[in-house]
Amino acid sequence: MRFSKLFAPTLREVPAEAEVVSQQLMLRAGFMRKSAAGMYSYLPLAWRVLKKIENIIREEMDASGAQEILMPIVQPAELWQESGRWDVYGLEMVRLKDRHNREFCLGPTHEEMVTSLIRGDVRSYRQLPMNLYQIQNKYRDERRPRFGLMRGREFIMKDAYSFDRDEAGLDVSYKTMYDAYTRIFDRCGLTYRPVEADSGAIGGNGSHEFMVLAESGEAEIAYCTQCDYAADVEKAELHEIVAPEETALEKAEVVTPDCKTIVDVCNYLNLPQDKSVKAVAFKSEKGLILCFVRGDHEVNEIKVVNTVGVNEVEMADEDMLIAAGTCGGYMGPCGIDPKKAIVVCDSTVMKMHNFCCGANKEGYHLVNVNPGRDFTPTYVADIRLIQEGDPCPHCGGKVAKARGIEVGQVFKLFTKYSKAMHATFLDEQGKEQPMVMGCYGIGVSRTMAAAIEQNNDKDGIIWPVAIAPYEVLVVPVNNKDAESTAKAEEIYAALTKAGVETVIDDRNERPGVKFKDADLIGYPLRVVVGPKTLKAGEIEVKARKTGEVTMLPVAGDYVAAIKEMLAKL
Numbered sequence: 001m002r003f004s005k006l007f008a009p010t011l012r013e014v015p016a017e018a019e020v021v022s023q024q025l026m027l028r029a030g031f032m033r034k035s036a037a038g039m040y041s042y043l044p045l046a047w048r049v050l051k052k053i054e055n056i057i058r059e060e061m062d063a064s065g066a067q068e069i070l071m072p073i074v075q076p077a078e079l080w081q082e083s084g085r086w087d088v089y090g091l092e093m094v095r096l097k098d099r100h101n102r103e104f105c106l107g108p109t110h111e112e113m114v115t116s117l118i119r120g121d122v123r124s125y126r127q128l129p130m131n132l133y134q135i136q137n138k139y140r141d142e143r144r145p146r147f148g149l150m151r152g153r154e155f156i157m158k159d160a161y162s163f164d165r166d167e168a169g170l171d172v173s174y175k176t177m178y179d180a181y182t183r184i185f186d187r188c189g190l191t192y193r194p195v196e197a198d199s200g201a202i203g204g205n206g207s208h209e210f211m212v213l214a215e216s217g218e219a220e221i222a223y224c225t226q227c228d229y230a231a232d233v234e235k236a237e238l239h240e241i242v243a244p245e246e247t248a249l250e251k252a253e254v255v256t257p258d259c260k261t262i263v264d265v266c267n268y269l270n271l272p273q274d275k276s277v278k279a280v281a282f283k284s285e286k287g288l289i290l291c292f293v294r295g296d297h298e299v300n301e302i303k304v305v306n307t308v309g310v311n312e313v314e315m316a317d318e319d320m321l322i323a324a325g326t327c328g329g330y331m332g333p334c335g336i337d338p339k340k341a342i343v344v345c346d347s348t349v350m351k352m353h354n355f356c357c358g359a360n361k362e363g364y365h366l367v368n369v370n371p372g373r374d375f376t377p378t379y380v381a382d383i384r385l386i387q388e389g390d391p392c393p394h395c396g397g398k399v400a401k402a403r404g405i406e407v408g409q410v411f412k413l414f415t416k417y418s419k420a421m422h423a424t425f426l427d428e429q430g431k432e433q434p435m436v437m438g439c440y441g442i443g444v445s446r447t448m449a450a451a452i453e454q455n456n457d458k459d460g461i462i463w464p465v466a467i468a469p470y471e472v473l474v475v476p477v478n479n480k481d482a483e484s485t486a487k488a489e490e491i492y493a494a495l496t497k498a499g500v501e502t503v504i505d506d507r508n509e510r511p512g513v514k515f516k517d518a519d520l521i522g523y524p525l526r527v528v529v530g531p532k533t534l535k536a537g538e539i540e541v542k543a544r545k546t547g548e549v550t551m552l553p554v555a556g557d558y559v560a561a562i563k564e565m566l567a568k569l
């Protein structure tokens with residue numbers, strides 16, 4: 001490709017609307033242009049990257065036995081009414097009507113469509129297992145489309161659906177997809193973590209999200225520094241911490257003036273924070289919920305919602321606290337009337353002894369409080385937020401935190417759709433059984449953005465070779481020098497002929513401008529051909545990632561040397 005002909009309109013200024021680095025760089029480097037919020041045209045450089053990601057996905061999906069199909073984007077409402085999702089999907093679904101006033105949607109996902117497809121033609125256990133996938137645009141009218149391709153309204157997804165005879169079969173299909181995903185993201189050259197994505201309600205292995213680690217990630221993940229354990233922070237399960245045995249002392253009320261926070265109280269009473277219990281109060285459709293965790297722990301709202309079985313919680317108002325016989329800053333679990341408030345204690349609190357907590361009275365705390373003897377909560381559950389240094393729920397090692405971008409998810413659907421939509425098969429005994437399903441998504445366009453979020457510097461993008469739009473840029477530095485320009489053309493032709501994806505920057509620009517654009521676009525290798533080095537019989541090859549410069553003899557087999565360098569990057 002000749003740069004003078006390439007449709008890659010670079011910008012000198014960072015577009016003001018761009019919030020994250022992938023969006024800034026893709027606009028600046030001429031990879032994409034916006035048409036409306038969350039909708040973009042992919043220009044040639046981006047499209048090449050996307051096709052490379054798609055091809056890696058295709059190869060690994062095919063190798064794992066999945067078969068590629070392509071279903072319509074436009075889906076009839078009836079299918080979604082059958083599954084019961086037409087009315088619950090909400091505003092994220094883009095709905096439309098045809099000229100006969102029939103309702104349709106633009107597919108946000110394809111469980112309904114694929115289930116209806118397979119139920120007509122797959123009738124026998126002999127046809128199972130089966131895994132079908134497609135790569136296609138998806139539509140979701142996200143409440144907040146943002147971060148460029150990371151959260152778009154139109155985006156490219158690979159979605160696969162597996163059908164098995166039973167749960168044992170699903171386990172195999174799920175593992176096959178999980179393994180394929182690790183190969184896909186390895187081959188894309190990304191640093192990622194598969195994380196447990198469910199709260200353990202379906203056995204702890206019902207879903208994993210694949211997270212590309214990057215500071216700008218919307219998800220916070222907790223991972224073990226010693227074993228493979230990783231989970232979404234909101235979902236990470238925690239074992240109770242058992243405090244060493246102690247003789248129960250007599251409970252007593254102490255005056256604690258102006259001690260509204262746990263730090264104030266512990267300082268005032270000279271107690272370590274892990275000998276105190278703090279409170280968070282929520283209001284919900286079931287009324288007031290008082291939550292208690294150890295003084296140095298934090299409450300995880302999602303776990304509270306799940307424990308109490310409410311739709312959502314909000315911070316409680318002071319008058320609600322007063323009505324329940326307590327007050328802000330001095331809440332404690334002792335003496336709360338269960339008719340006035342639901343008391344939820346973290347399991348670790350129940351294993352503490354002689355602790356300090358609020359006395360439900362302005363200016364007072366209780367000391368030497370002991371669970372069981374002094375109070376009985378409505379619920380005891382794991383309701384705390386995992387934090388750095390916590391023991392890993394799998395191996396006991398230390399937990400650390402990182403931010404991540406969800407690029408893929410594998411999910412066990414079991415018989416949710418097959419039962420609702422009557423996708424059944426006949427087993428060996430001729431008995432009708434619902435198919436057991438799984439679904440597996442990869443955000444293809446989000447993966448491209450995530451690759452940039454993870455691999456960039458102040459000068460631009462640093463593409464992993466496997467998904468770079470081109471592998472090598474050849475830069476003739478002095479257009480007026482006929483000999484070196486001719487040599488650059490020769491090198492460009494030789495590399496292209498050898499199958500190396502190469503661009504030549506044949507523009508009549510200063511070297512500085514060419515080098516800036518080379519770094520911005522992020523070619524893995526840049527070959528500089530100039531009169532000075534040529535005189536010494538050499539060309540200069542610079543690796544974008546490491547900045548390492550190698551001089552290659554122009555009389556030697558530089559094509560082989562460049563191929564070798566690419567393979568090592």
Ligand code: ATP
Pocket residue numbers: 109140142149150151152153155157406407408409441442443444445446447
């Ligand atoms: P999120 O929680 O980020 O909204 P999701 O759970 O809704 O994601 P899935 O329904 O599992 O996502 O979709 C499969 C994959 O599609 C995701 O892992 C993600 O990579 C990608 N994806 C989902 N929503 C978007 C979007 N709005 N823009 C770009 N990619 C997306």
Ligand code: MG
Pocket residue numbers: none
């Ligand atoms: Mg979503």
